[in-house]
Amino acid sequence: MCNYSISELNKVKRGPNRATYNVEEINTILDAGFIAHVAYNYKGKAITIPMAYGRIEHKIYLHGSLKNRMLLALLEAKEASLTIMHLDGLVLARSGFHHSVNYRSATLFTSVKKVENATEKEAALKCVLDYMIPNRWDSLRPMNSKEFNSTLVLELEIQTASAKVRADGVIDEKADLDYPTWAGIIPIKQIAEAPINDVLLPKETQTPEHILEYYNKNQS
């Protein structure tokens, strides 16, 4: 499948020239983050909460406490919608009307089910953790059964999706081009600062490869 099908649900109406339904492009947006804003209904009110996620193919995994209100609401609804957004810059035009931001934002519409199978559940938890920081899971103290059993894992299979990407300069009215105000872009990015050892680590502890790799890739 190259593109998600377009329906009233996911069709981008405002700024359709910035829209994409391409699976690979949307996956690229998903893979650039690890925190999604998940929407759910609580007594008829739509609420959104940030959650860590991981992706395996067309499935998104969320995890949390067995009593997590949002996860339980999603399970009951059997469907979910979530949005992942990366802010890339401020677009500062000569008029307020043409101010904008550069960004990559993907909204997913998914089915929801609980992951019951132990092998799948462990794979999902590894996936979520390694989405936060690659290659970390294998270096950790292995999960015990108490932790495993007290964690709820949901599988959200993407049914359809859309994304919007703006990666452009200032677009002003022609009539405004002589207006004497500064216009341009301020690029924005999220960076990592140097890792800080836990105070309880033995003094001689070396910073491992996967931490250095993450830092080198994400520092400014």
Add this chain to the structure above:
Amino acid sequence: MCNYSISELNKVKRGPNRATYNVEEINTILDAGFIAHVAYNYKGKAITIPMAYGRIEHKIYLHGSLKNRMLLALLEAKEASLTIMHLDGLVLARSGFHHSVNYRSATLFTSVKKVENATEKEAALKCVLDYMIPNRWDSLRPMNSKEFNSTLVLELEIQTASAKVRADGVIDEKADLDYPTWAGIIPIKQIAEAPINDVLLPKETQTPEHILEYYNKNQS
């Protein structure tokens, strides 16, 4: 009012020791950003979309096209919920279970109404724009009536809210402290890179004070 009232709607159940209902603390979280994830219902499905916002006292302002599906849905619902989240760091424990992030996240529950009064509407649009980058509005080509009339502005008055803040080190099980894996924090922050002049600006254009101030404050 010092604290928002606590009800089933906004009570933080998971990690209540990290919760706050303090108006000033929540305002500080709101004022550190300009993009919220707004939740809305579309045919019974909860969806969330990122939107620019501004705050004046206990009111949040959103704007968009007159036909914006989300804004129209919020107007019809007469209530909204939105979340503003800042990611401050990865918390890398010795077990997967104790991995976390440092963050500041506020969730608001609001009433919704359309801003009809022209003076209030202009003040709201100025507020939203200056939330993105302070002191910009006054340097812009003034809004014309076509732009003004084609923009829908909503006032979301905060009825109640809650926030969660984690700003802490690694918290591991005592039994795990000797486990031979690296543990610690990787601080994360959002930064601005150097402003890029619009290609159509006259060559001699100086970067104005409000742009330099923003850059100096937000560069790494």
